[in-house]
Amino acid sequence: MRSEPVSAERPLSATPPKWRGVTARVLMWCAAASAVVAAATGLPGLAAVGPDNLMAETWRWYGFLVFAALFALLAHRPLSYRWVWEIVIANKLLLTVTATGFASGVLGPEGEVTGAVDAAVADGVLVVVAVVAYVLCRGWRAGPPASAPG
Numbered sequence: 001m002r003s004e005p006v007s008a009e010r011p012l013s014a015t016p017p018k019w020r021g022v023t024a025r026v027l028m029w030c031a032a033a034s035a036v037v038a039a040a041t042g043l044p045g046l047a048a049v050g051p052d053n054l055m056a057e058t059w060r061w062y063g064f065l066v067f068a069a070l071f072a073l074l075a076h077r078p079l080s081y082r083w084v085w086e087i088v089i090a091n092k093l094l095l096t097v098t099a100t101g102f103a104s105g106v107l108g109p110e111g112e113v114t115g116a117v118d119a120a121v122a123d124g125v126l127v128v129v130a131v132v133a134y135v136l137c138r139g140w141r142a143g144p145p146a147s148a149p150g
Helices: 018-048 054-076 084-104 116-137
Strands: none
Touching (some): 018 054, 084 116
16 A cells, blocks of 8 residues: 655645544543542542641632533533633643642752642643643634634
8 A cells, every 4th residue: 555645735634633633532531530530539638627728628629620620621622712721731731840849849848748749640641631632633723713803
């Protein structure tokens, strides 16, 4: 079987192949499910936390729910929300860098920062998943087409 050589004259398809969009959606549904699982497993700890950490833990728990929703939106309609891909990726990347800094002792107080390694791994995996899905579905094209000034 002979394959056609790729040339500069052959235009790129305006729409990615279907498998790319399906794969991106599956990845984002997995990310949404992981956020739901994180929220569900965090609920007993939230109920047991003392008043010194209650606000921070509640905020963290709401974050799991918000990201479950954002991942689900991107899974359901990956090209419908302008800038949501980039915001999600930036947030998860910043959390990964920060957690890695805490885990390595570069950031934060001297000594171990509880949960930093787990957060670095979890958010690092989500960065990879989101970036792969973003590239597969060409997420930079998300949102309505630009309208003429008027």
